[in-house]
Amino acid sequence: MSKLLEKPKEIKVRSNVEGIPASIIRNGKLERVESIYQRWRVADEWWRQEIARDCFRIRTSSGFVCDIYRDMLTNCWYLSRIHD
Amino acid sequence: MGSYVELHCHSNFSLLDGASPPEELVARVKELGMTALAITDHDGLYGAVRFYKAAKESGIKPLIGAEITLDNGCHLLLIAENKAGYSNLCRLLSYSHLKGGKTKAALDWPTLASLSSGLICLSGCRSGEVCKCLVQAKEDDAMAVAEKYLEVFGRKEFFLEIQFHYLPDDTRLCEQLVFIAKKLGIGYVATNNVHYATPEKHKLQDVLVCIKNRTTLDESAKLRRPNFEYYLKSHEEMCQLFAGYGEAIANSSLIAERCSVGLEFEEYRFPDFPLPQDETGMSYLTKLCYLGMEERYEPVTEKVRKQLEHELGVIDKMNLAGYFLIVWDIMHYARKNGIPAQGRGSAADSIVAYVLGITRVDPIRHNLLFERFLNEGMKGTPDIDIDVSTNHREKLIQYVYDKYGQEHTAMVSNVVTFQARNAVRDVGKALGIPSHIVDRLAKSLDSYSASNLKDEVANLGEFRNNGSLPWQKFISLCQEIADFPRHLSIHVGGMIVSSCPLVDIVPLEPATAPGRIVT
Numbered sequence: 001m002s003k004l005l006e007k008p009k010e011i012k013v014r015s016n017v018e019g020i021p022a023s024i025i026r027n028g029k030l031e032r033v034e035s036i037y038q039r040w041r042v043a044d045e046w047w048r049q050e051i052a053r054d055c056f057r058i059r060t061s062s063g064f065v066c067d068i069y070r071d072m073l074t075n076c077w078y079l080s081r082i083h084d
Numbered sequence: 085m086g087s088y089v090e091l092h093c094h095s096n097f098s099l100l101d102g103a104s105p106p107e108e109l110v111a112r113v114k115e116l117g118m119t120a121l122a123i124t125d126h127d128g129l130y131g132a133v134r135f136y137k138a139a140k141e142s143g144i145k146p147l148i149g150a151e152i153t154l155d156n157g158c159h160l161l162l163i164a165e166n167k168a169g170y171s172n173l174c175r176l177l178s179y180s181h182l183k184g185g186k187t188k189a190a191l192d193w194p195t196l197a198s199l200s201s202g203l204i205c206l207s208g209c210r211s212g213e214v215c216k217c218l219v220q221a222k223e224d225d226a227m228a229v230a231e232k233y234l235e236v237f238g239r240k241e242f243f244l245e246i247q248f249h250y251l252p253d254d255t256r257l258c259e260q261l262v263f264i265a266k267k268l269g270i271g272y273v274a275t276n277n278v279h280y281a282t283p284e285k286h287k288l289q290d291v292l293v294c295i296k297n298r299t300t301l302d303e304s305a306k307l308r309r310p311n312f313e314y315y316l317k318s319h320e321e322m323c324q325l326f327a328g329y330g331e332a333i334a335n336s337s338l339i340a341e342r343c344s345v346g347l348e349f350e351e352y353r354f355p356d357f358p359l360p361q362d363e364t365g366m367s368y369l370t371k372l373c374y375l376g377m378e379e380r381y382e383p384v385t386e387k388v389r390k391q392l393e394h395e396l397g398v399i400d401k402m403n404l405a406g407y408f409l410i411v412w413d414i415m416h417y418a419r420k421n422g423i424p425a426q427g428r429g430s431a432a433d434s435i436v437a438y439v440l441g442i443t444r445v446d447p448i449r450h451n452l453l454f455e456r457f458l459n460e461g462m463k464g465t466p467d468i469d470i471d472v473s474t475n476h477r478e479k480l481i482q483y484v485y486d487k488y489g490q491e492h493t494a495m496v497s498n499v500v501t502f503q504a505r506n507a508v509r510d511v512g513k514a515l516g517i518p519s520h521i522v523d524r525l526a527k528s529l530d531s532y533s534a535s536n537l538k539d540e541v542a543n544l545g546e547f548r549n550n551g552s553l554p555w556q557k558f559i560s561l562c563q564e565i566a567d568f569p570r571h572l573s574i575h576v577g578g579m580i581v582s583s584c585p586l587v588d589i590v591p592l593e594p595a596t597a598p599g600r601i602v603t
Contacts, residue, residue, distance in 0.1 A: 018324075041250035043311040046287050047301050047515055047557060052312075054250075 001084045002067075008078035013068060021056055021068060021077075031060035043072075057083075086337025088319040091122045091147065091206060092161055092245065092275035096568045097131030098151075100296035103280035103289035105568070106135035109316060112281040114142045116318045120340040122147035122163055127189035128177060129591055130499065130569065136347040147343045149173070151208065152180055155190040158213040161206035161245065161275075164345045169202025171588040181593035197236045204339055205237045206245040207261075209277045214244060218260050219253070230264050243339070244272040246332055248325045249313040262329065273339060274322055274332035279314040286312035287557075288564050294514035302516055355488050355583045357409040365405035369436075370396055372412060376439030380446070388435065388448055395436045395454055402460065410581070411468050412440040417483050423476040431468040433457040442468060477577060484579055490601065491585040494592055496578030497602040499569045506570065507534040507562040515558050534566035574602050 012025040021033045038057040045051050052072035059065045067081035094102035095109055104112075106123060113121045121144055123135045132148050139146035148170060149163035164170040176191060176199050184190030207214045207230070214233070217226035233242050244265045246258045265272040279289050290308045294300060297307050317325070319333075326332050359368050373392060381388050399405055411427075418425040419441060427443040433452040437443045447454065458466045472480055485493050502510070505526045512522035525547060531540050538559050541547050574595045580603060586592055590603045 038252045038255070039250060040252040040254075041311040041313060043286065044305070044308075046290075047554060057252075 003082045005080055005082070008069070008080045011068065011077050011079045013070070013077035015070070019054060019070065021058060024058075024060060024068065024077075026060065026062070026064060031062050031064065033058045034061050035059040037065075041072075042069075055080075086334055086341070087117075087119060088274070088317075088322045088333050089118065089120045089122070089147075089336045089340040090276060090278055090316060091149070091163060091273065091336055091339060092124055092151070092209070092247075093122060093278040093316070094125055094151070095123050095131045095135060097123075097128065097134075098125040098279075099130075099569055099571060100292045101126060101279065101289070103285045103292055104282075106131045107138045108281045109278070110135065110138040110142050110144055112316045113144055116316065118144070118319065120145035120147060122149045122340070122343075124149040124151045124161055124163065126151050127153055127180060128593075129174070130572075133347055145340060145343075146345075146347075147340060148345050148347065150177060152176060152191050152196075153184070153189045154196070154213070155183070155192050156213070157211075158216060159208040159211040160196075160213070161208050163204045163206070163339070163343060164202065165204050165241075165343050166202045167345060169204075170345045172199040172202055174589060174591045175199050175587045177591035178587045178593065181591070186594050186596055200236050200241075203237070203241065204343065205233060205242045206273060206275065207233065207243065208245060209247060210257075212245065214264070215257060215261065218257055223260065226260070227264055227267070230268055230270070234268055234270055239270055242270055243335060244270065245275050246272055246326070246329065247275055247277055249277070249309075250311060258326075258329070262332075271335050272329070272332050273335040274326045274329065275336070276317050276322065277314055278316050279309070281316050283312040283315045285315065285564075288561060289314070291511055291514045291561055291565070292568075295510045298513075300514055300516040349589065353583045354406045354410060355492055355581050357406050357413065365409060366396075366400050369399070369405045369408055369412075372409075373436055373439050376441060377435075380439050385448075391435045391448060391454070392439065395434060395458075398454075398458060398460060399436065402458070402462075404458075404465065407465060408436060408440065411437075411442055411470070413487070414480065414484065415440070415442050415470065418472070418476075418480055421476075421479065423480055424473040425470055425476075425480070427468055427470050429467060429469045430457040431466070437468065442470070472577060481577075481579065484581065488581045491587070492583070493579065493581050494586055494590075494601045494603040495595060496575040496580055497593075497595070498573045498575050500571050500573050502534060502565045502568045502570050504529045504531050504534040504537060504540075504562075504566075507537070507565050510570075511558060511562050511565060515554070515561075517554075517558060534562050537562050537566075572602070574600065 013021045014023045015021045023030050023032050036056055036058050040055050043052045053069040054072055055069040057067050065083040066079055068077055068079050070077050095106040096102045096104060125131055129150060136146045147163055151159050151161050153159060162173055164173050179195050180189040180191035210219055213229045214226050217229060244261045246261050248254045262272050290301060293308050294304050323333055377384055377392055415425060427437055431437045432443045432445040433447050433454050433456050435447050438447060508526045509522055528544050541559055592601050592603050595602045
């Protein structure tokens with residue numbers, strides 16, 4: 001099961017030079033990214049309000065599994081989905 | 085390791101799918117420092133000659149291929165390794181269209197199996213049979229399909245194609261495809277299923293998909309590609325994407341090295357004209373000319389005789405007797421059957437054309453210069469245009485078909501391109517702009533071409549001040565699509581006849597008119 005956030009929540013992410021997340025800040029604590037299950041990119045709605053996202057499904061050192069993405073237009077990171 | 089070569093690339097001759105012309109793709113490949121490129125348009129070689137010329141001019145090695153559609157709907161990539169492979173590719177594309185009909189191609193397996201030599205086969209994109217099985221988690225089926233292809237093409241000619249477009253299951257698919265390749269002892273190769281030269285062109289590609297499917301951007305999420313990763317990537321980018329698969333990059337270069345196909349058509353020749361016994365083309369042409377001379381000139385002056393001898397000498401040197409005999413034969417048939425027809429243009433400068441009854445203007449009387457029509461320095465064949473009465477055209481076309489045979493004769497197809505009005509209508513519809521606005525704009529345009537639309541719209545009263553971003557994007561996309569091929573149609577009178585079966589040198593397909601074949 002997973003829960004899609006109604007509105008993606010901005011989060012702090014540290015990534016490597018290739019843009020792959022290495023750690024995230026969750027509830028004020030740093031959690032290492034231990035696994036990346038999937039990576040995908042989305043680019044759409046350019047004729048309205050353009051979106052371009054580099055998306056990752058990750059598991060952190062605390063066992064937290066979620067989908068995060070980097071907005072490729074602003075370089076900000078967001079949490080979009082939480083998995084059980 | 086050799087440099088990466090893109091082997092799976094669609095130009096805008098993948099009609100309403102590819103978003104870059106062949107020349108743009110070649111220019112980008114050169115800019116990226118790459119040495120070769122394959123163009124593999126959907127079910128056709130429509131852009132092959134343009135691509136070939138552009139590549140040769142830029143010092144890029146051109147590879148000729150196509151992504152064919154099988155009768156089960158799956159895709160398969162074929163690249164011609166040599167001349168025999170090119171002929172087989174033309175035959176396969178022809179049979180595929182003749183079976184599938186005018187608007188779709190559908191190649192059956194036995195035909196593919198019987199014409200596989202000289203071709204390198206890549207397993208294709210996600211619509212390829214092997215990958216499709218893996219997407220559906222049918223690993224055993226994928227293995228069986230790969231074995232089937234291996235049996236037909238052979239170990240050195242069949243490669244599994246791996247792609248990475250940042251889609252959620254790309255990593256899994258790559259792993260599984262490489263696993264199958266290793267298990268069967270066959271090669272695997274990286275490709276990017278290119279649909280445009282640079283990332284920003286993905287917008288135009290989205291629009292093309294909408295036009296093709298007669299829908300709007302808002303309603304086409306499932307039809308459009310999910311991101312902008314289908315562009316021409318550099319060697320470095322591909323190496324990074326396929327970091328664990330060095331062999332996949334190296335194989336792209338090895339395949340490119342193996343392929344060598346020329347499209348100069350130097351060996352093309354006109355069909356042999358059926359001659360009376362003991363005659364050569366030149367002796368028969370000379371005989372006909374002298375007969376015609378006696379009919380046309382009274383008296384035959386020295387000037388006339390000398391000019392005729394001179395022209396026949398040039399025609400002999402340039403080995404064009406057969407060509408003149410073919411045209412004479414067509415005109416002769418037209419005359420005999422009361423079909424109004426007449427040669428025009430620079431052919432009127434020739435006394436040979438005049439005495440053969442091809443033209444009706446006496447070049448001696450009017451002091452016309454033969455060399456304007458034909459001279460020894462000319463490359464290629466002189467143009468003899470014939471105007472034929474519209475009402476009788478069909479009869480003459482049928483005569484040519486019957487004379488030279490269906491295998492050697494075809495009508496020429498036209499590529500209908502996007503110009504100002506159809507660009508505005510089609511792009512506007514894709515963007516969801518209200519039809520009455522699109523219609524008003526289209527009707528306000530004076531220019532034929534869409535390439536200067538921005539300037540023209542800037543001078544149109546009611547549209548002048550529309551600076552909104554969507555409107556600017558609309559106009560800009562209309563300009564980008566200018567001169568893109570939209571669809572094929574049949575030329576009103578252009579015919580091609582060849583000494584060798586046409587399917588050996590060009591793909592053929594059915595036209596809308598029953599029994600009519602075009603190339």
